[in-house]
Amino acid sequence: MPLLEVDDLAVRFDTGEGSVHAVNGVSYAVEPGETLGVVGESGSGKSVHVLSMLGLIPKPPGRILRGRAIFDGRDLLKLSERELREVRGGEIGIIFQDPMTSLNPVLSVATQITETLVIHKKLSRPAAKKRAIELLDLVGIPDPHRRVDQYPHEFSGGMRQRVMIAIGIACEPKLLIADEPTTALDVTVQAQVLDLMRDLKRKLGMAMIWITHDMGVVAGIADNIQVMYGGRIMERGPTRAVFQDTRSAYTYGLLRSLPDHDQPPVPDAQGRRPRLHQIPGSPPDLFRPPAGDPFAPRNPYATERCLTEAPPLAQAPGGVPGHLVAAWYDLRSVRENAA
Secondary structure: OOOEEEEEEEEEEEEOOEEEEEEEEEEEEEOOOOEEEEEOOOOOOHHHHHHHHOOOOOOOOEEEEEEEEEEOOEEHHHOOHHHHHHHEOOOEEEEOOOHHHHOOOOOOHHHHHHHHHHHHOOOOHHHHHHHHHHHHHHOOOOOHHHHOOOOHHHOOHHHHHHHHHHHHHOOOOOEEEEEOOOOOOOHHHHHHHHHHHHHHHHHHOOEEEEEEOOHHHHHHHOOEEEEEEOOEEEEEEEHHHHHHOOOOHHHHHHHHOOOOOOOOOOOOOOOOOOOOOOOOOOOOOOOOOOOOOOOHHHOOOOOHHHHHOOOOOEEOOOOOOOOEEOOOOOHHHHHHHHO
16 A cells, blocks of 8 residues: 555645635655655645645645645544654654754754654663764765754754754654755755665665655656646656656656756857756646646647646546656657657
8 A cells, every 4th residue: 555645635824815725636646765855836735736735835824725744544634633743753853944944953963863762762861872973974974973062053964964864763654755956955965865765765664755846856856757837737757757757748848947967058050058958938827727628828839728628637648657747649659749
């Protein structure tokens, strides 16, 4: 059975200007040991749908309209706050985007790591500190016996992110949620963190949900990719299939926006380099979500039906099993005919 099964999740934020329909009927499953990459533009519902399952959105204005989130046999949406606190940090670990704002600046690293061990594992303070030192060593922080008593400002950005990873995996969770954990890091440190996460996943056997806007990052770490837009899933499937047999025009636009490092752009006669491809238009207004495909106004392959009727997420025609797409058009046929 799946470790996590999300069914028709919908989340809304009621504000003074109206209701924001942030998540609109999201359904998917995560298997034990799987790494799922969730990608999309800012505001696509990537983080909100996960935080809502864990009770981490403010209520009000946030409100879960409908859906289920079955984790290890329990519906997270029906758990009390006390029950959710037992799940968060214990069975589900979380790594947030910015470690400088996520870590408490007035508490030592030891205090922040041992807190979750004392609460969830019922360890004594000395045993929890010993485990904290082991965790810092595991995530590659040098001289962990000394650094465990230091404060977040005494660490570099990459080292602070490693501390966040140590907190996230402290209780050896069944599922680790990483919410854009490498966004604020330079590419060298980012590569180190990705290598570390792959190694930790192999050692601990945990599943991961890796949330990011960077298609290049998920290509190197995810078993399956889920592309979101306008609070919906536009495409989902094995990483290789999504990259090599793209079926959603939105996914195709994201991939075309990536620079090609193998074939750098050639300057013209005036020495100007061609600009990267960009998706025209703007994301949908989630105060007034469109009736049809949310990407239709920006999609050169959209049909009349795309503008009036939202497509369901279904098996891509002729694609590998499990490669799903929400589209009334057949992008593969359209591109083959254009070629």
